[in-house]
Amino acid sequence: MIKQKTTSSKQDHIAISASAGSGKTFQLANRYIGLLAGNIMPDRISALTFSRMAAGEIFDSIVNRLSTSAQSPVNAGLTASLIGMPDLQQKDFLAMLRVFLNNLHRMHIGTLDSFIVGVARAFPAELGIPVDFKIMDEDNIAANDIRQETLTRIFNPVFTDKNAQCKFLEAFKLATFGNEEKDVESKLDSFIDNLRRFFQLIPDKNAWGNQALIWHNNFPQPEKTSNPAQSAQKLSDWLNSTNYPGKMIDSMNNLIKFAGNYNEHTSWDTSIGNGTILERLLAHLEDLKKASFSLEYGRKEYKIDSEACVLLHQLMLHLVCTDLHKTIKQTQGLFQILEQYEAMYDITSRQTGNLTFTDAQHLLSPSGIQGTGTGLSRSPAADGRLYIDYRLDCKLDHWLLDEFQDTSDLQWAVLQNLIDEIIQDNSGQRSLFYVGDIKQAIYSWRGGNHRLFGNILKQYPHSIKQVPLSKSYRSCQPVIDTVNRVFGNLSHAGLPDGAVSEWRNSWQEHACEPDKVPGDGHVMFIEPQPDTDSNSRDNTACHLATASLLREIDPIRRGLSTAVLVRDNKTGKELADLLRSQCPDFVTIHEGKAAIKDNPVVQCLLALVQYAAHPGDTFAWQHLQMSPLGTCITSAGLNSENLTIAILKKIQTDGFQSLMREWGNRMDNSVHLDDFGKKRLEDLISAATEFDTGGNTDCSAFLRFIDNYQTHDLAVDNAVRVMTVHQAKGLGFDIVILPDLKSSKGMTSLRNEMMTGSSETSKWILKTPRRIIAEHDPVLSKEWKKAEAEACFDELCVLYVSLTRAKRALYMISLPPPKSTSSITHASVLRAQLCRESENNQKDITINNTRYTRLYESGNRDWYKAIALNKTPSAKKSQQISLREFASKPSRRKKLEYIEPSKQDEFECKASKLFDSKSGRTRDFGSAIHSLFEQIEWIEDADIENIIEKWLETSTDTAEVKRDVCEQFRTSVQKAGIKAALSKPASSGIVNLWREKKFEIIKDGKIISGMFDRITIIRDISGAPSQAVIIDYKSNIIQTDEQITAAIEKYRDQMFLYRQALSYILQLPEKMISCQIIFTHPGQTQQVHIT
Amino acid sequence: MGATLHFLGWDKPITTIVSHFILSSLTGPDRKIIDLQHDLIIVPTRQAGRHLREAMTLYCARHNAAMLSARIEEPSSLFRPHKKNPREASATMVKALWTNLLSRSNLNDYPNLFPGPKHNNDFSWAMRMGEMMQNLRNTLTDGGYQISNMPDNTELEEPQRWLDMARLEKAYIDRVEKAGLTDPCLNKISLATSPAPPENINRIIIAAVPDPSLLMIKALEQLAEKITVDILVHAPESMADHFDQWGRPIPAKWMHLLFDIPDPQANIILASSPQAQSRRVIEEISAESKSIGPSDIAIGVPDKSIIPHIEKDLAESGLPAFNPANKIMKDHPAYKLIESFISLVTNNTYKAFSTFLRHHDALNFLEKSDLNIKPRNLLKEIDEFQNKYLPLLFDDITQSRHLESDSYNNLRKASQTVRTLIDHFQKQNPADAIRSFCQTIYEPRIINTRNLNDKELLEATQKMDSILQEFTTRPDLESLLDRKSILTLILRRLGEQEYHNEREKTAIDLEGWLELTWNDAPFLIVTGMNEGTVPQSRTGDAFLPDSLRSILQLRDNASRFARDAFLTRGFIESRRNSGRVCFIAGKTNSAGDPLKPSRIFFRCDDKELPARAELLFRQTDEHRNTPPSTISFKLKPATPEEAMRNLKHPGELNVTSFRDYLSCPFRFYLKHVLKMKALDDQKSGMDARDFGDMIHWALNEMARNKEIAQCREQKELEMFLCNKADHWMKNRYGNPLPLPLMITLDSGKQRLRAAARAHIDLVNQEWEIIQAETEYKTELNGMIIKGRIDRIDRNRHNGAIRIIDYKTSDGSKSKKPKTEHIKKDNSNTPEFTKLIAAAGESEHWRDLQLPLYMFLVSSNTSMRPSAPAFFSIPRSADDTDILNWDGFDDEIMQSAITCAQNIITRIQEHIFWPPAEKVEYDDFANLFLNTSKEAFYFQ
């Protein structure tokens, strides 16, 4: 194939740390091509990444590189040198392209999640899961439903016995110890939401709230003899005898009283419990113990009596000890809740055959609780591991891992053994290549652990080559300059050391690849000016500033892609709403949940669904009444009474899509929806289509689905897009605006409900204690600092990702800093890094007639003016394709309608009959009697008993049917009428008999398709048919003459069609054909007269 | 004799050439009746057969002939016995036997198959695992194998596992035999190894079946000894070396065969998503709409996920599409009815009951029964019952005393009826129980076969009948499985079924991959041209990975590729002269996972390859525009004139509703005049109001008991209150309490303990309760003001009177009377809310509750309360306390009255507009849609 004999070329293990915009995917594609060039077949390579979008990009990138290289010698040369195989030529790349495309089916390029699911599918028996399990996205409705179902099962005595329920109740009480919780379900929901992953990582009971593991022997404990209430009393007496300032005495008294009374059931009084006095006392516990301490208050120091010191010491220990005890108990309670939940969840999810990606990882991770204790392996003999080569039809020798910083511990646990096998392999036939950017690790809240990147390097220090990449192919110089200035030398006071040093370790000065990035660009950091309007202190000011910028630049008409990045869905929605009202000239899209509910069309249609399921809902009813649907309902002949059944029937028969379309059209007919209304209607119908595929007809589930629905259709390119930073990951925009730089919590605030740590031998886990307690506990404070540093590092990553999305222009907006707070926010970091006091850059500027303070600027402010305004902003109106007329157009091809005579009989009956076991037997009966009659050629020659005997041999009917059929057959063939019909006609000519004859003919442009039961044809001497009789057997249970007449009437159309068909087939005039029906039940033959 | 291979060319549609092959020698200038009674024609799928039948009929019509007895069948008919074998185990029995085997076996006996340490072989696992095993057996049967043959294969990997499986298979077969039955797979194999020619047939025509299975070939080999076997290939003679003797494309040859797609720029399309694929279909149709008509179009949908989108888009364009695939029983309302009822019977949950009641057939049944149940009221009652009594189980409803109340008339009747249905159900064997349940429910419904839905019901129930029959004919099932399992198995069996889809007239066909060649529409659009779908390649399998399939000569990736490349070629060649075929590949699936284009696209020559690759691996250049957001129409609420007419007590106003008017007059209108109130049955636990009711009730009980009300013993009072709370909870929610409510009760008791302490403080300060829960009315400006006052205390010591309102707020902080009633100015607040009293900083009323209580008391009694207070019972017990309204004076009082008068006047004058710009918590956000008033047309 490829001439060059490079097969044996050994591939190094490589780790690439690639900064934003530096072409990670490009590198990955290079590596892949390098492997191909080394004659390594695609089924030996695995390339995995995180997002689905990124997986698609890897394909595109590889193919693109190969095909451009196959098309031009210059490109071939370029690629050849990039992958270090300079001899490769155009034709070699063509050959590689061929190999790649021929092996598309054997490729392992995709998301890590899908790889893991694929493995789980190949080992269902080993894992105890159904082979056809469905995968649910973590946050979708199905996953939520399983969770609800699990909780319901725990509450339901049918599933959970009384003892287990009591245990659960105890656990809940323990977990919420000291806090009153009456809304059990929402509390549990949040426990499960936030804590499940901790349980999955550390399923060991002993690790949860284990005092000995955490503190060994150093748990803060007051002396046994001390009595807090007494101490408090004594202290208070002492305090009143001092001449401290009155305010100080009051505060201390409050504190002492609080501490003295504090027990496990007391709730923490934040006004006292977080005060400075407590802070100081806890900080100097050692001094208190030594009985020499002066308390600082109002910039003065007050000496404390040595006796009071000792008492205070004991009292503080009491407070700390009690509170920590509470935390420990809560932690243990949480464990028990999660344990029981998990057991029930396991059953529920296996029974319903629904797994989330996390569940799948869990099943395959060696430490997993429900897992089999297996890991994956490439070697068949590996003890207890799942041998993947054979079942997955692959030999994955070469691994390329993208976005490695987002790998979670659980995912890593699944892969680890495979990777270890690679690195420990000495054959040179296997390799590892991974790319990531620790600075973009913004998924720690989902379990991503960016440390894994470095851990592997540490584990195999000599085996893996590390390569940094920091040249941007995305952002212009001013953006890169700004990024360097913000992150190059982090010096903002208060940033935790851990975070700063970690950042420094992964930091590389950024640069631009000059020809590849936009030449002109702009960065600016602005501050709204205080205004008479009270808005200036609230986020609205930043949102208004965003509007000003957008109006000034008018990016949509200039064809510039624009994103406004926010931190959460709620802010996004607020901002989008404001932009819509402030800037009606262009379209703003909020790429968030439930976005399609932003208009009355969707709201009304949802009210219809709500009312159908809950007709007592007067809100929904009035809503319908005040909307155009009110008249639609009336004109459809519906009212508040019968609407419910009508709508439910529609939903349960045709699905929500059909309902939405029907009523949406009615609405449109009555008020003529505008473009936006039509668009939203279409969105809603699409959403309903998606929902219907699950086959669920539950109205509440549908409404919840819409609440969480996010269109994942194409990105809109004629609109300003408002989205979260996380959604923007992996994307680049010409203009990026950051108006949400002041996160409500500071950057260092802990986000995890749990705190983990490890002593020499094992891990421990504890519900995150109160800050003031943890910070002054020698053991916990260490972990606290670590956690703060981690939180802060995560936040820096978010900021880094936000800034590096910009290609040409970046606008940062923040309010003036509040006077009295030390909390660190994105805004304060930017301020510290960008606005050095030495270079006072502050200046007033005007944007769209509003004045702002410019804090920092780089590049050309008028950069966009060089880009022409397109006169028609919303370029082409989505071209309405009207196929309405086309629908009735004649076609070249003739398509014929089918008519089946046997299905002509139209009848009404009670639906309940359909479930009667007798009706099924009636059908069996009918076909049995048919098959018996079919055996009769001419009745005079027939051996009836023989026919019956033969039939009985093979019949699968029930004994009852057999008996009745035989009986009826025997009697009816004795009847004169039937005998006459079945005997050979006395005729001089030739007589033909057709039995059970299928036919298809075309008559009047329709296909008539059916089967004749029995036809007797009499031919004249020439052989041409002269006369014919059609006989049809009917086994209706009828007796009276009226019934018979009615039955004949019913079959008249059918017989008419038979006669038509036969006339056509035999070319015999219809009048020469007679029709007869043999009614087997009454044993009669009836002539059917057709006029 | 042997089989004969016929190459018929591919420049015409397959239906044309097959018809020609079969019929041309039989027609002539004279009128002929062609009776095909001795021919059996085998086509790949049922829909293919339908197309062929149509083509042959047309052929006859054109050639002066009439056709009789055309037998066109699917390949499976070759293994179908002439007569049904009464001893063959039904699919139901197969499942039941497997399930029984797996759930009763010790899995450690099969350590290589089930190596995991923990296997929960409960019913649901066993059933699914059994299905997995039987599916494996079915696939192996295609090659003529059983599991037990496998270990003989020397190339086999994981031989130990196969040995385990062979033993398991043996155990299964033993059970089949013990039940006096035979295994369908074994039957099939034995039929194929010694096939009897079908009765009266002396020629079998294999019409363009591109991938006959190994078993089918075995059968054909033998049949060809006895009768004529003609194998038709939709390819020219010149391609003969690309096919084997059975007409199968040879993988090794097709792997390397190159062919072109005409005008690839136009006929190869990449679309970003399933929706986009569908949009492209519409675009292509409209592009062609000048030269063709709707019947000239066929759309291939090998990827089923595209179907709903195409159906939707075509329907919107006025072109109903016909999806020939069968409909799934699981989606049929009758199945759903049975499913929800069985769930109710087996799980007894409230949710199951609620779902069942919301089935339209169930509602219809209840409405039409002689119980005079009104569906609307029934659903309203069940929601209200749920909200009030939070039932977890169905029994919680039927056994509830509260059901006796007149407000639950419909619910009572309905639940009793359902209870009877359940009891009746439990008395019969499962299959009969389902029948008679359905008969009862469907009693009032009349079906008419002219109605499409009714026709479907007919089709569906016929299928159901045959499945239920499988259960009734095997009484030994009850010895294999328990009742609940049998019910689940019935559902499973029913759910697996499909029923025939009624065809609508003149529609565009949507076709599956295998029958697509059989559609001769001149314009063919093939969607879903993605690897994994076309060809249906797969990597990874629990039992039969591709490598093993190849060894066993089962359908593997290579043969599927060859088949699909061949079929694709057929589409192209048969339309090369007149017609067009265009291919659409998706870039992502509905979950957003990236898709790969089909390898078949790359069967072009080297020159074209790079461009082709770039065409299919790129960002799609689709654009989506979105119109600016607007309020598409305004809501027109009823006018106050109309609405007030419907009010029961237009002249009455509750003290607590003033707060609503103050916060927003228009929302007040919606809430109190239009009476808009949301209702559903999703309430998960007690809400703040229920909780407040419990606390109020306990405290009121205390007030009613003179002795206890004066109790100074903390423990005693606590006990009293807690008992009362217990009593209230159990009275409302039943005994024992459901798990979540036990926890709420605990919280309630905690608060009551704190309240006890605070109350004793009051007693110690010489306060006594003189009235509790007293209703007062008075008139103000022609409006009756009503209010129920929690409690009025008098101080024995100084005779002071104090009006007290209990507040069980959920925040950790207590709400203070003053701040709850008065707020600082906000420039936009309307004039009528102004608090005249305040000097300097202007203040506004946000609530008038306590002052109006004062007013009610002083206008009805001689008591002259001084200042009102909250008895605050917040979450944190320490904050439980009496909170006085500091600084309450006559001026404030007077201002409150004036404000109330203003509001009354405004209501009387029907002033509810404009709405407030902002409200603290907006129940009406869905109507306002972030506008302040633009969403409405009012006055």
Ligand code: SF4
């Ligand atoms: S090709 Fe598709 S639609 Fe046709 S029979 Fe096969 S699976 Fe069914």
